[in-house]
Amino acid sequence: MEKQASEEAPPNSYVDPSSPEKDEHYYRPLLLAAYYGDWDTAMRFFEKDPDAKTAILTPNSQTVLHIASMTANDHFVERLVRLLTPISLAMGDSPRSRTALHYAAMGERIRMIKVLVGKNFTLTQLPDKDGNTPLDLLSHSAPKNPEVLWFLANATNNDPPGQPFTSPSAAILISNLVDNGFQDVTLHLVKRYPNLLSIKTEDDETVVSILARDPSNFLSGSGLNAIERLICKWITLDLDTRLRCGTDSSVAGRIGDLFWGVAENFGLRKIRDAKLRHDCSCELVRRTCESISHWEISEVLKFFQEDDTIIEATNKGAVELIEICLQYYPELIWSTRDGTDVLSSSITYRQERVFRLFSSQTALHKRAFLYKLPKEGKEEEKEKRRYLLPEVAKLSPNFKSLSVSGSAFHLQSEVQWFKAVEEFVDSRDTTLLTKNKTPWVDFKVANEELRKNGEQWMKDTSNSCMLVAALIATVVFAGAFTVPGGNMEIGTPVLLGQKSFMTFAIANALALFSSVTAILMFLSILTSRYDPIDFLKSLPQKFIIGLTCLFLSLAFMLASFGTALSILMDDRFRWIVIPIVLLSSIPIVLFITLQLPLFWAMVKSTYRPKIFHGKRFWN
Template identity: 30%
Template structure:
């Protein structure tokens, strides 16, 4: 059919023959609408301005009837429906085009229920939904029948004022004013008083935890109204609101009155799920007690929803509640629960202390082995006993101070291990052995990446075949542990007497053996745990040397599919890290070189110009027979000699060649000696200065020794606090207990015994 323009409106197109039957406006030449729509709706504060500009646009094109209900939709079967549909689509496009991206997605999802490709909503539906969501907190009252002539025209304003007063007074907890407003009779507790359809009861549950206040409000619900009928625009009942904010008192009252409130809202969320997702464990525990029927349990504790509940609890680290929750499960739907445990397993608080004591014992064992019997008996052993007492004091006192925190952390770890065992048992009990791998493959690989060796042990103990789990690149857990530098999982290799030899020659799809994988650069999240590029390259070398000692000798020179040996891969992958390590080592040495040179200058000058001066006839210092002068002389000499030694060490670092292998022992050893002697030099210098102060000012007042001693300890303590962690890291990584602690065995390499 041809089309022609209406004579009354040149921009309105109608089908020929239908101008007088059912005219629907439709601009045939829509000019640029940006002159009207200069603001896109993105929040509640912009709704008034946005609405004004939209009404101007619609009125100017004669399309306002589409949204105000004047031009209603005809029957689908009528010939006019297509014309109305076209006009409605144009207005809907204008409205949707005036929304921000976030607002557009949100509104369309609300109108379609989250379903894609379902667009059966009109322009008026969009307009009304926007008004419901973004209109002011107290929207316009619904249209009422026009009052007769002479009626009080302020009635609507009074009602709006009562709603506003009710909202504010409930939030503030002013019960007397709330009761006064309700007794006025114009409003009730189930009237919707917010833009998202919350009633006075919703607001009370969300703001007040006073039991008496809530109970009094609940008593004012009309007789024929059920609690399940009191919902907002999202379908949330009062119990949903209580679960979201963790109002346990309100939850107890509501569930006791009507257990059916435990049902889902419009989005399929139960109050229990909302309480867990918002980490309100106490509220969730109470709700769980009221889930008694098999129907409720099957709905909550099965399928994806059931797994999601457990994952939420595990993510909040409440493993005790997760154990209680697991008792209601008959089976699990996926690997999500095991995966959540692998990602959130807490560290055993005792491992740090155990590792430190093991490191301490190992160090002294090595020292005593290399000393003569006389030195061990009269020097090493007494020093060892004193050091042990000091260390135990430093461990016991903090333990006593934080014992409750430590016990709680220990209990959390214990609960996590119990949960892990129970979950593994549930999977094994209720599934066929052929489907086990669907549950443990991804979790055991994630545990390997996280270095959660206890998760790996428990999974393998329940599912022995899990040891052969592989990722998408075909790497099993030991290969994956080497790639991700998970030393605790790698150490499990030495408990696998049955399969250990397989890993000596195993190769992946690219021909990489275990040493090729160790030659790769470690992931950034593992490198960032180590301070300084020099220590990072040292750790990488330790991994390479460890795996090199384990594999077969021929594998050391074996080439992969890219014709690269492990050493070639290591050099290529760590080229940039070696450069960064060189820069870090040089900058550190340069900084300490200046400090050592400054100390040399000071203590050398102090040795020449002794405090108090010298006898002009004999040249002997005046305070020669004073004990404080002896302390000064010895301290100054120690400071001079150690600072010179420190300076030489730092200079040797600056002139080193910085080869890869030097970062393993040579360079760290020089840095350790330089830092240790610098610390001794600084301490001796401070002591010498304190002795000088006492000689000059304290010969008549011995009490001046107290502030001198206190002030002397201040810089020493500061130096230890700021620099000792670096020294400790260097010593522990270079000469301390190997990170491969479970692999305590002797190796012979180039004629040397390595432990």
């Protein structure tokens, strides 16, 4: 009868602690108290039944501490930990054998984590059934709070039973940290455990190869503009202090953190974070190269070539990584993947910064890239040459992700690439015939659609600009014969002797000449033949001159208008000149703001193509 009454009891009914049978109904109030963080109810339960503090409450063998840590009840956990022994904190659930610290780490509850670790510091070394320590689980979930990650990284050591930095899960831990952008934490760990630099995951990935996958780890791929890069050079970081403590705890460091907190609203924190990530990534690559320096050179090459680190970095444009690796091991210059070497990949994927590393006219580059190295004992291989121009004649696989925008700029960039490679290769390469076609003919065929789009863009833009220039020319031409103040009977302007009138006449004449020049430039663009070679300099130069003259004509027209209006005003209305000047400057500011990006992009791509200038790094 007692058993039947117990089974028929409602779910929330309370069973007396003195009862010999304690089932899930008995612990139901304690379970709900843990879920809702009701410490008063839980404390009354503990007073009646002290064993309930470590009792199993769920079918998954979870205690009240597990439930409270999963539901993020920090105050509840803090009070409960004071009542528990260090050994009871290490109880694992079923079937994953996870402790309360595992769940606190997954929830990124820093207060809870500090309380648990403060009571039992060995919790950080306890793995679950899958071999994951709390730090491992946190690295899987890409934590949003770096403070939690730093605390666990500092609190976790390589003691048994987990040994997280020498166990098979160590490679996964480092891989997750680097993948999620925590290069500073990774560098902190590899300083303590250098073996982490050379370990590989099941996919043969290393710290360096993971860094190579994401070019944003370095400043070259961070997407910072010119001004942000200039600011970045002035930012200094105390890397040693940050890696030792996770943050700079000194007075200066706290002031700096406060400054960066305010600067975040102005975008400066993004620049600081990009520099920190770059510095840590470069240091990781250097330390990796140094850590394997005692290996045989064949083992070193195998270390980098098994996961195609150098080729992957080339394809993604991680030029800093390539520079550091080649400075330590120049033999990596011959790295290949599926028969494709570094230079070919830089051309195929249009990686300008990488190409510049190898475009110096040195004997090493000539031997490495202009000729295929023949295999011993194969006579048929000795006469085979590797030609680069046919490679650059093809469209890049990442064509849509190139940094330039607009079809005309794309085609200009493609022609620049062809010309840069043409300067670099042997003269016989330029006359190579493939199916009775030279590389230049192949280039024109491959880029025909791009040429048509560039032609259409040039025509549409030139037509619009020419229309504006023609309107300005019409207005200022009429203004030359309807001068302010009128003319005398003989046709001489009445105000001819005044200085303001001369200013009006000069501004009006300059506006006319500028607008006519702009019309001629845009007209010459419309009548161009639009051959791909014209997009290299001819068309862009004409467009730059036309846009410059159009801007000048607009400025001179407004100056002419303002001067004429000031002449017509009586001395009593001289004050109106100031608002007129201010209002007249608005169109000029708008024109500069809207058209300057286009103008600067064309000037930069036409007159500053860095692709033609090789960069030396073996100094």
